[in-house]
Amino acid sequence: xxxxxxxxxxxxxxxxxxxxxxxxxxxxxxxxxxxxxxxxxxxxxxxxxxxxxxxxxxxxxxxxxxxxxxxxxxxxxxxxxx
Amino acid sequence: xxxxxxxxxxxxxxxxxxxxxxxxxxxxxxxxxxxxxxxxxxxxxxxxxxxxxxxxxxxxxxxxxxxxxxxxxxxxxxxxxxxxxxxxxxxxxxxxxxxxxxxxxxxxxxxxxxxxxxxxxxxxxxxxxxxxxxxxxxxxxxxxxxxxxxxxxxxxxxxxxxxxxxxxxxxxxxxxxxxxxxxxxxxxxxxxxxxxxxxxxxxxx
Numbered sequence: 001x002x003x004x005x006x007x008x009x010x011x012x013x014x015x016x017x018x019x020x021x022x023x024x025x026x027x028x029x030x031x032x033x034x035x036x037x038x039x040x041x042x043x044x045x046x047x048x049x050x051x052x053x054x055x056x057x058x059x060x061x062x063x064x065x066x067x068x069x070x071x072x073x074x075x076x077x078x079x080x081x082x
Numbered sequence: 083x084x085x086x087x088x089x090x091x092x093x094x095x096x097x098x099x100x101x102x103x104x105x106x107x108x109x110x111x112x113x114x115x116x117x118x119x120x121x122x123x124x125x126x127x128x129x130x131x132x133x134x135x136x137x138x139x140x141x142x143x144x145x146x147x148x149x150x151x152x153x154x155x156x157x158x159x160x161x162x163x164x165x166x167x168x169x170x171x172x173x174x175x176x177x178x179x180x181x182x183x184x185x186x187x188x189x190x191x192x193x194x195x196x197x198x199x200x201x202x203x204x205x206x207x208x209x210x211x212x213x214x215x216x217x218x219x220x221x222x223x224x225x226x227x228x229x230x231x232x233x234x235x236x237x238x239x240x241x242x243x244x245x246x247x248x249x250x251x252x253x254x255x256x257x258x259x260x261x262x263x264x265x266x267x268x269x270x271x272x273x274x275x276x277x278x279x280x281x282x283x284x285x286x287x
Contacts, residue, residue, distance in 0.1 A: 003198025012268040036203035040192070043207050047275040048243055053215045054224035055128060055244050066119035070137050074115050074144045079108065081148060 002026050004037050011044055100160065103151045115144060118161065122168040128240055129172040130233040136172070143171040169245055173255050176237065184232045190273035204279075211278070211287045220287060227277040231270055238263055239270035 007030050013019050014027055031038055102110035122143060126136035146167050154163060193201040214220040228236060241252040242263070249267075253260040281287040 003194070004200045005194040005198040008192060008272075009268075012264060012271070036200050036205075039206045040200065040204035043204060043279065044271060044275055046207055046211065047271055047278055050211055050215060050224050050278060051228060051239070051243055051274060053212075054221040054228070066116070066123050066140075067137075070123070070140065071112075071115055071119060073137075074119070074141055075108070075112055077141060077145065078111055078148055081145070 001033075002030050004030075004034060004040075007031075007034075007037055008040070011041060014041070015045060015048070097156060100151070100154060100156060104154070111148070114147070118164050119144075121161075122164060125165060125168050125245065126172045128244065129169075129176060130236055131172065131175055135175045139171040139175045140168060142174070143168040146171065165245070169241070169247070170255060173237075176233075177257075184234060187232050187235050187269050187273050190231075190276045191269060192272060192276070207279075207282050211282060214287050223281060223286060224278065227274055227281070230277065231273055235266050235270035235273065238266040239274065242267050243271070 007027060010019060010023060010027050013023070019027060031041070099110055099113060103114060119140065123136060123140050126139040126143075129136070129139070131139070143164070147164065150167075154160075192204075195201050211220075215224070228239065231239065237256065238252060241247045241255060242249070247255065249260045249263050253263045256263070278287060
C-alpha cells in the first residue's frame, strides 16, 4: 500500500478528479485505513474554500472602490491616444 | 470550469456599450472605467505587487482594452474579457520587476517519518472556520496567510484557485510548464493549509 507521503502527491489530482482508475483505487485503499490522511484531505479541501471565501468577499467590498485620481489618469491617457 | 470572474464581474449584456466603445466614445469609455475599474483594481491588488504596480497594471489594462476593443467579438462576457486583460497586465508587471529573494516554501510543507507516515498527524477542523469566515477580521487573517506565501507559489494559487484559470492558461500566463503549475499549486495549498492549521489550533479561526 502507498504511504501517507506518497498519497500526498496525489491530492491535487484527486480533488480535481484527474486520477487514473488504478491510482484512484490505491488512493481510496489508503484512505479507508488512515484517519490522518482523511483529515488532511478534508482540511486541504477546506483550505481551497477558505481562500476563495476570503478573497471573493473582499471583492464585493471593493465593488465601487476605484480612486478618482486613477479614473482621471486612465481617462487622460485615453484622450491622448484618441 | 468554475470561473470566479463570472461571479464577481457583473454579467453586463451591453452590446450597446461595446458598440459605443468601438466607435471611440469617451463617455462609453468612462462608463467602462467606472463600472469595472474597481473590480479590476481588486484583481491587480491580489497579485504580488506593490500598490503602485496595481494601479499601473489597471492603467495598462485599460490601454490594452482601448487598443483591442474593436476586435472584441462579444463571444465572451465583457467582464470575463476585462478580467483576463487585467490578470495579464498584472503578470507583466510582476515579470518586469526584479524578483526579490524569495523565502523557501519548504518549512510550510508537511513532514513525514522514515516509514512515510505523517510526522504530525492531521486532525479535522470541523465547521468552525467556515462560520468564522462571516467576520471580516477572519477573512483578513486568511488573506494575510495567502499574502505570506512566496510570490511564485502565491501567484499560481491566485490564478488557479481564485481567478479561475485552468492549468494550461496559468502556465501560458506565467510562461512556465503546466507541470510546474501543478506542483506549485499543490505546494501553495499545502503551505496555506499549514498556516491556517496553526491559526485554528490557536483558536483564532
